[in-house]
Amino acid sequence: MNVKELLFEKLDAKQAEMVKHRRYLHQHPELSFQETGTASYIKDFYKNKDVTVTQPVQGSHAIIVEIKGKHPGQTIGLRADFDALPITEEADVPFKSLNEGVMHACGHDAHTAYLLGLADAFIELKDQLSGTIKIIHQHAEELPPGGAQQIMASGVLNDVDEIYGIHVVPVAGPEVIGFNKENAFAGSSTFTLTIKGLGGHAASPHKTHDALVAGTNFVNTLQTIVSRRIDPSEMGVITVGAFEAPGGANIIQDKVTIKGTARYLNDDLEQFMYEEIEKVAQSVAVGFDVTYDLDYQFGYPVLYNHPKQTNHVVDILSASKGDYFEHLVEIPAVSGSEDFAYYLKEIPGTFYIVGCKPEHTETPYMNHHPKFEVNEDALIVAAKSLGEIALNRLMATE
Structure with a gap:
């Protein structure tokens, strides 16, 4: 039996344990940068195992597990995130979140569960491995500046x-693995615009500087940035997600707060979108005789999947198609963002998708929805696919 067959045999034996990990973590979700219990659970898992466990980022919950093979080879990093979201769970599952207002609505519980199983299998096989595997249990993917940037800055992955x-x-079931090349996930930034005017009586608008009208003009004009200022061949999105203007029907507001996000698949658009949003805010301030404060936060960069490594992944997984999964498909670029992009800025590699659509569900609830669910068969698909990629690349000479 070769190493891949041994690995898969061990993963099959650990499948139920992976599910158990996932359900425990799902019941005990924690927000970004607050994952104390989750980190303790992960560290406890590695107690008394023949590996090196470190926490390289002072004051954070990131955990790096180093598995050294007996033979020389490459050093390969495998990452899973473990933070949750500020969402009240509505999914009807017996292992529902026990933390009010916090939910694993993005699948990071599943990510951590399959990586724990995979790491355990690699530890048991370390005498037959070439090179070194670094298991990266990452905190705070959901909240910029994100955990990946902190881990990279620590130097532990140099x-x-x-x-x-x-x-x-859940765009498809666990029988589907999706990949894409080059600019694969969008970069993202967020902004909060506060407009201050002069309030007053609704019957006397001429004696006011209406912040609400100025704000609605700002929102409408924003839409021209993508439609008129960006090359149509480029992907750009600007979305306003919140418009806060509490008050009464007969009161003209003196302040409104607007929150939104910008997304782009070209790093050159990061600064450009900021400058254009600032211009719109300036023009509204002049046109409506109001003042403004723009808090603009640059978020995660565009995630770039390196073509060479992505091609290797496609070749490796193509050989297993029809075994533990059925379809390997190339997918379009994704408008969501991922802080895995920080790793790929410095280290060659790729980031791919495993379907987790629940069985007997025509229209699944997507990531970040309060009714989001994971088909737990995705855990074994994720573990086996990442496992055989790691085995192959540990021994790679190019």
Whole structure:
């Protein structure tokens, strides 16, 4: 039996344990940068195992597990995130969140569960491995500046030759693995605009500087940035997600707060979108005789899947198609963002998708929805696919 067959045999034996990990983590979700219990659970899992466990980012919950093979080879990084979202769960599952207002609505519980199972199998096989595997249990993917940036800044991954990661998404079932090349996930930024005017009586608008009208003009004009200022061949999105203007029917407001996000698949658009949004705010301030404060936060960069490593992944997984999964498909660029992008800025690698659509569900609830669910068969698909990629790349010479 070769190493891949041994690995798969061990993963099959650990499948139920992976599900158990996932359900425990699902019941005990924690927000970004607050994952104390989750980190303790992960560290406890590695107690008394023959590996090196470190927490390289002071004051954070990131955990790096180093598995050294007996033979020389590359150093490969495998990452899973473990933070949750400020969402009240509505999914009807017996292992529902016990933390009010917090939910694993993006699948990070599943990510951590399959990586724990995979790491355990690799530890048991370390005498037959070439090279070194670095298991990256990452905190705070959901909240910029994000955990990946902190881990990279620590230097703990400076010796990593290649890095790989997965996200579960219910666009298809676990029988489908999706990949894309080059600019694969959008970069993102967020903004909060506060407009201050002069309030007053609704019957005397001429004696006011209406912040609400100025704000609605700002929202409408924003739409021209993508439609008129960006090359139509480029992907750009600007979305306003909140418009806060509490008051009464006969009161003209003196302040409104607007929150939104910008997305782009070209890093050159990051600064450009900021400058254009600032221009719109300036023009509204002049036109409506109001003042403004723009708090603009640059978020995650565009995630770039390195073509060479992505091609290797396609070749590796193509050989297993029809075994533990059925379809390997190239997918379009994704408008969502991922802080795995920080790893790929410095380390060659790729980030791909495993379907997690629940069985007997025609229209699944997507990631970040309060009724989001994971088909737990995705755990074994994720573990096996990432496992065989790591085995192959550990021994790679190019």
